[in-house]
Amino acid sequence: MAEEKDLENVKPDETLDVMGETCPIPETMAHKKLKKMSVGKVLEVYTDHSAAVENSFPSMLKKMNYPYCVKQTAPGEYTIKIRKTS
Amino acid sequence: MNPYFLEYSLVGIAGLLFGAALERGRMCFVLATNNIITAGDTKILEGILWAFGISVLIFGAVESLGIIPVQAAVQGVFPSGWYDLVGALFFGFGIGLCGACMSGLIFRASSGFTQNWMQLFGILIGTIFFAFIIFPMTNFLYWILHTIPWLGIKPGLSDYIPHEWFGKAVWGPFVVALIFGGFFMLFGLYLTKRRFKKIGEERGEKNYKEPVITWNMLKFKEPYSPRLGGLLFAVIAIIVLFASYYTVHKVAYLGVTTPYGSFDTYLLSPFINLYNVVGPYKASFLPKLSSNWFQIVPVAIPMTLMVLCTFAGATITAILGGEFKWRVPRRKMMFLQNFIGGVFTGVGARIALGCNIGTLWSGFLMFSWAGVLFLPTLVLGMYLALKFQELVW
Numbered sequence: 001m002a003e004e005k006d007l008e009n010v011k012p013d014e015t016l017d018v019m020g021e022t023c024p025i026p027e028t029m030a031h032k033k034l035k036k037m038s039v040g041k042v043l044e045v046y047t048d049h050s051a052a053v054e055n056s057f058p059s060m061l062k063k064m065n066y067p068y069c070v071k072q073t074a075p076g077e078y079t080i081k082i083r084k085t086s
Numbered sequence: 087m088n089p090y091f092l093e094y095s096l097v098g099i100a101g102l103l104f105g106a107a108l109e110r111g112r113m114c115f116v117l118a119t120n121n122i123i124t125a126g127d128t129k130i131l132e133g134i135l136w137a138f139g140i141s142v143l144i145f146g147a148v149e150s151l152g153i154i155p156v157q158a159a160v161q162g163v164f165p166s167g168w169y170d171l172v173g174a175l176f177f178g179f180g181i182g183l184c185g186a187c188m189s190g191l192i193f194r195a196s197s198g199f200t201q202n203w204m205q206l207f208g209i210l211i212g213t214i215f216f217a218f219i220i221f222p223m224t225n226f227l228y229w230i231l232h233t234i235p236w237l238g239i240k241p242g243l244s245d246y247i248p249h250e251w252f253g254k255a256v257w258g259p260f261v262v263a264l265i266f267g268g269f270f271m272l273f274g275l276y277l278t279k280r281r282f283k284k285i286g287e288e289r290g291e292k293n294y295k296e297p298v299i300t301w302n303m304l305k306f307k308e309p310y311s312p313r314l315g316g317l318l319f320a321v322i323a324i325i326v327l328f329a330s331y332y333t334v335h336k337v338a339y340l341g342v343t344t345p346y347g348s349f350d351t352y353l354l355s356p357f358i359n360l361y362n363v364v365g366p367y368k369a370s371f372l373p374k375l376s377s378n379w380f381q382i383v384p385v386a387i388p389m390t391l392m393v394l395c396t397f398a399g400a401t402i403t404a405i406l407g408g409e410f411k412w413r414v415p416r417r418k419m420m421f422l423q424n425f426i427g428g429v430f431t432g433v434g435a436r437i438a439l440g441c442n443i444g445t446l447w448s449g450f451l452m453f454s455w456a457g458v459l460f461l462p463t464l465v466l467g468m469y470l471a472l473k474f475q476e477l478v479w
Contacts, residue, residue: 020201020415022185022194024120028476031124048413050197051112054309056120059127062288076411 004067007081012044013037019077022049027056030082034066037084045080053078089333094391096329100322101392105399107322109197110303110407111315113137114190115442116181119468128277133312135274137319138450139267144324145451146263149248150256154331159259160246162337163452164439170459173438174445178467180212180430181442183423183475188342188431188441192393196400198412201424208428213347215429216436247453262453278313306407323451330388338388339451341444343435345390427471434467 016033018026026047034043047053053070057080061068068082107113111133118130149159181187184205186194191209195202248258286294298317302308310318323340330338404410415421435441438460440448446464449457 017416020199020413021417021420022199022201023114023117024124024185024472024475025420025479027120027124028472029479032476032479048411049199050309050409051114051117055112055117055127055129056125059121059125059129063125075408076413 004069007042007067007069007083008071010042010081012081013041014043016043016045018045018047020048023052023056026052027060031060034082034084039084039086041084043082043084045082047080048077050076053080093329093333093388096325097388097392098395100325100329101395102399103318104322104392105192105196105396106403107310107315107318108189108396109193109400109403110310111312111318112309113312113315113319114193115187116185116190116468119465120472123469123472128281130312132274132278133316135270135277136313136316138447139271139274140317140320141323142263142267142270142450144320145327146260146267150258150260152256154327154337156259158331158337162339163246163454164445164449164456165245166449166454166456166459170438170445170456171463173434173436174460175434175463175467176430177434177438177441178464179471180427180434182468182471183427183430188435188443192396193400196397197404197409200412200414201420204421204424205428205431208425209346209432210350212429212432213350213436216433220433220437245454247455259453266450306403309407326392339444339448341389341440341448342393343441343444345387345393346432347436348387348390
């Protein structure tokens with residue numbers, strides 16, 4: 001699933017703050033949180049780990065087939081919005 | 087020119103390049119492994135395979151052509167044995183807990199991740215812990231284990247695979263390089279082709295490709311492709327080899343953890359005479375290095391400068407790429423996790439006589455069995471750490 005810009009304005013149902021933490025924590029915790037959420041809900045992840053934004057999250061979400069959108073909020077800081085679709 | 091000055095200068099430049107390649111190419115063995123396990127993504131692994139493949143092939147050619155005599159290359163070879171397997175398991179679990187291998191640690195700490203500074207502190211403590219507790223124990227274990235022939239140590243020439251397989255044939259190193267390096271390269275190219283095909287199918291682009299290098303990468307606007315990082319890795323290993331041989335005529339292979347141990351010794355020397363403390367334990371399982379672990383090297387060696395310059399290089403490119411920022415984990419528990427992971431990393435690296443750079447990669451460059459032995463338990467350790475974290479967090 002590619003990036004979905006429409007998600008940018010959607011209010012998240014759940015948030016996950018993993019600022020300052022590196023792989024595999026951000027994607028592992030996001031994966032666990034998504035598992036517990038119901039279909040259709042949106043998770044917002046706060047991270048400052050560029051490698052996770054560039055590699056780990058896109059690969060994982062592509063595999064899970066979940067739409068997502070990445071926004072840089074400050075230099076080196078990002079929010080990733082993910083919609084659980086299945 | 088003073089050959090030592092020339093060697094230090096060249097190794098320093100190689101260190102700066104190494105830092106840049108690490109930070110810009112995101113070259114981390116843990117990241118590569120985690121991406122494969124969690125998402126089947128091979129992008130980072132492809133870069134690592136390029137690094138291994140290109141450098142092994144060039145080292146084989148250099149030795150077979152006699153540009154660097156085999157006799158000189160062999161003198162730098164580490165002995166391999168059971169301790170590579172055991173050390174790699176500890177090391178793999180440690181770096182898995184921290185989410186950063188020895189090279190990944192440098193680029194993350196240089197980008198301002200404070201938890202990786204804690205990992206570094208843990209490594210220093212783990213190294214000391216090894217010297218006082220594990221080292222005497224492994225020394226004792228050696229006396230038990232060396233009675234089993236296949237676990238025994240084969241020091242010196244007999245651990246140099248080209249001599250084991252092909253005797254003194256000059257083409258031996260290149261043939262061994264073709265086998266190992268060729269496998270790494272072909273596997274890397276296959277994974278790249280497979281990944282491009284998959285992305286192309288998803289995007290409906292028949293000939294999808296990602297460039298190895300672009301202007302934006304060189305202008306620090308985007309990270310390097312891991313394959314460019316891998317190419318730079320190979321160049322750096324070759325600079326270190328040539329710089330050491332043509333300046334002080336002693337072949338040196340790339341390594342990162344030995345300076346940490348030396349740094350420990352340096353810091354503690356005003357307080358404890360480590361030689362007297364550890365001295366009675368003869369390190370008979372390290373026949374080529376020293377009879378005393380703390381005597382391996384002094385702190386002011388080219389590799390120490392290399393590590394310092396690697397940190398500097400990674401910090402410079404992180405600043406230029408707008409990536410540098412002091413990052414403190416929200417959950418302070420991560421400091422403890424990284425400290426414990428660091429202790430495992432330090433202990434494992436000392437048991438195995440090196441890390442994923444010095445024993446794994448340089449093990450292949452030395453054509454010794456060290457790299458082959460280090461790899462399986464390293465992957466197992468990282469896998470166990472990932473599963474442990476999935477369970478705990």
